[in-house]
Amino acid sequence: MATQRNSNDVEIMTRSGYEKLKNELSTLRTDRRLEVATKLEEARAFGDLSENAEYHAAKEEQEKLEGRISRLEYKLNKAKVIDFDDIDTSHANLGTTIVIQDLDKNASYTYMLVGTEESDPKENKISVSSPVGKAIIGKAVGDEISVRVPKGVRRLRIMEISAER
Secondary structure, three states, X not given: OOOOOXXXXXXXXXXXXXHHHHHHHHHHHHHHHHHHHHHHHHHHOOOOHHHOHHHHHHHHHHHHHHHHHHHHHHHHHOXXXXXXXXXXXXXXXXXXXXXXXXXOOOEEEEEEEEOHHHOEHHHOEEEOOOHHHHHHOOOXXXXXXXXXXXXEEEEEEEEEEEOOO
């Protein structure tokens, strides 16, 4: 069953996240569509479409591609890009960079809180929808939190909050 989207939905994201999605959409609309169209054309040349595995695979790829394009268009149309100059750094919010201390491991980590589409743990960007992101949102420097993660419960203290570009 398809999920119905509220017309008031807003996709809050950073400028870099917005640009990344916009670039992905552009690539999908041009290069990827052309690649998939070429695959479909080649598969049609094999003959009978009812028993043509290459054709069915290419059609499936086309459906996934068009679905991703549709989702990106929706997100970009509903996007509200946050301005780093307007970010309140008194509390952890989307777009803030936080330094947290893991009280059990006595280690510090720096993360930027971002929207779901921007999440990239390798770049230390965590989603505000992730367990840690949800636990940190709205907290201030010095606050301690406990959060359940796949490896158990982590005890964290917020050491610093800033708005970096």
